[in-house]
Structure formats: C-alpha cells, structure tokens
Amino acid sequence: MIPVGVLTGFLGSGKTTLLGRLLRHPDFARTAVIINEFGEVGLDHDLVAVSQESFIELHTGCLCCAVRGDLALTLEDLLARRDAGTVTPFERVVIETSGLADPAPILHALMSDGGLAARLALAGVVATIDAVNGLATLERHPESVKQVAVADRLILTKTDLAQAQSADLLVRLATLNPSAIRLQASFGDIDPACLFDTGHPASLHAGNAPTWLGFDAHAHAPKPSHDAQVSCFAILRNEPLSAVSLTLFLEALAEHCGGDLLRLKGIVNIAESPDRPAVIHGVQHVFHPPAWLDGWPSADRRSRLVFIGRQIRQRWIEALILAIEAEVAEVATLAA
C-alpha cells in the first residue's frame, strides 16, 4: 500500500512552503506530488523543488468541486507510470489541495474508488493555519472550517508574527477539532515524521488508536458556543453495540446528516466481538469498513465516538442509538 497524504489549508496559509520543506527531507525523497491549483496559471509548482517526472499538475479547476474524476484518473495514471517504470518508483503521494478546496470530496475519491483503494491508503490529512489571519479566515470562509475539521494534524504557521492572536486561534481550533494534534512550523520547518503517519483505520492498533481517536483531547476541549456552525462532541457508551445496530446507526447518520457530518471517528465495543473493538472512520456519508483492533488499548472497554459536524445535535444522536438498540433487543427477544 502506498500512503497518500492530503495537505490542505486556506489560501496563503503556508501549504506550499511546508511542502517545499518536506520534499527536501530525505524521508520524502520518493514522493509523488499532486498540486491542485485554482486558476489557469500554475504558480505553486515553481515554488516546490520536485522532479518533473513525478509531478502532476491539474489545470482543470478546483479539486473540491469539479475534478474528482480527474484526481482518480491522475492517480491511476501515476500508478500505471510507476508500474511501467517511466517514473521514479515513488513510495508515497502527497496531494496539495487548492486553498479554496473542501477536502471531503478528495477524501471520498481516495476512499471509495475500488481500484485506488486497493493500492493507496489515506495516510492522514494535514491542514495549515496562518497564525496571523487564521482566526479571521475561519470566521469568513466556511471552506477553512471544513479544512480544519477533517484534519488529523493542524499546523500553525507564521507563529513568529502573531503571538497575541495565537491564543484565541488555538482555542478556536480546539473547539473545532480537539482530537487533531496541533503543531507549529516556522517557515515550513517541521519534523516530517510528525505528519502523514495516521488517518487510515487499517494502520491502527491498540497502541496508537487512542491518540488517533483523541477522545481525551476532546474531554478537555472548550465548549462550543450555541451559535457555532461547526462543533465537536463525543459520545460514550458503556454497553456494547450490536453489529446490526452499528450498521443501522451509520445508515441513519448518512441519510439525515450527510454533508453536515464532517467527520466521525470511533472505537466501538461490538457485542459479537468483545475482545476486538471496531474502529470506524467516516467523512460525510462515506465510511471505511470497520477495522478491527487486535485488542483493547486499555481496561476501558467503553465505546467512544467523536463527531465533528455542522449543526448536528448530540441529543438526536443519543436518541437514535437508544431507539435502534431498543428495537434490536425487541427483535432478539421475539426471535428467542
């Protein structure tokens, strides 16, 4: 499996600077890069040092709204060229999104294309946030909120310029996505090992699952304001959930929340598999199949679900689970 990292962030937030630094690091020497540029004249490719043969630049517009198919075709072409030996046998792919991109359709393309999913594994989403303008950007541009909401890593850039604003920005980021690990990068300088190492449920095990889930981080997150469009909340369940209940629950979530469910991550105690918890991960209505951990990370065997969504009610989620479980229990009783 070839890991694919998605680098997102609003216009001017430092994505290309970060990418340029990453590509100069020996660990990223065999990296194929896809840069999506908004507009007809590409500029970003002039700003990063990368070999021409492994460089794909899309000129068809913003990835988020028009070129999902193109992204899949581009990746297929890249893999074919790798197989044919006409490009360097790259060991990872990084997709830098347009600053105006909603990353969710990009993640859908990576998750739901059968041909790609057999060879490529999502290795995490990194979002850059400009410490100077980030707070205002989050207020004015919903795209930037979604970029933050779906990220595994939040990289605060230009911190040397904005100490006073950074505190408020950090609170806002913790409200939007408390489970994401927050790092700082000055002029793109960051340890590459801190990026693109998580995000795909298949790479999880009992040791790293709690960090990926970020449930503890959520417990300490600031409470969102009542008028917050995007908020994060967690649900904890003591009782195991049956497999059919989980299926029905995800089905209802997709139907009724759809695009408003920006991300759901969870570790679930499945009644039929008490010793091997299931990891679930979804972006909007598209979910990875559950990945089964080899064991519980700790003695705590409660199910933990972390939601990031737009105007999704925690009480509705809780009521939905209770109703589904009550029906499944009734059916089981009748069958017995």
Added chain:
Amino acid sequence: MSDELDEALSALLAQSLDAWRLTGEINRQGDAALLIVAGDKRVRIARAPAGLPFRWAVADGERTRGATSVVGVLRHVRAALDPSHRSVRLRIAPLPPVSS
C-alpha cells in the same frame, strides 16, 4: 410494542423534529400508535399488521408505507414532514488490505 422501544421511538421523533428545525407535537393514540402533527401535516406511526414483511406502518395522508426498522420509520417521517431534505445513502469504501 415494548415499553422501552415505545419510549425510545417517541423520544427519537421528538429529537428529530428539533434537529430538523420543525415545530410539531407527538401524541400517543389509543391503539398505541404515534401521531405527529407538524403544521398542516400529520404522520401516523403504528405497528404493521401481522403477516407483512414490515415492522412498521407509516401513514402520511392517504399513503401508507412500510418500514422494517426505526431507521426506516425515520426516513419516511422526514420525507413526509421535510420534503426539501435530500438524503444521501451510506457508502462503505472498498476494504483495503491491512497494512503491516
């Protein structure tokens, strides 16, 4: 209808109206069916008669639709009360091999 499921479905419907930003009431009828009244719309939810491949019957005006689960009930209720909603279906990504 078991008491537990009865209460859970009623609570879910109440929370659903709130989540969908609809104003309405949920009342229990003499035959244990639930009646949702929201504006000029009325939706009645009852157990499906025996012998049918449904657990629920959701009546919206003259039309009655079957549902096999509370999730199906919720789908029909929303279609009746919130026709502008465009639901999407759950999509499960292909199963990739587990990385080492």
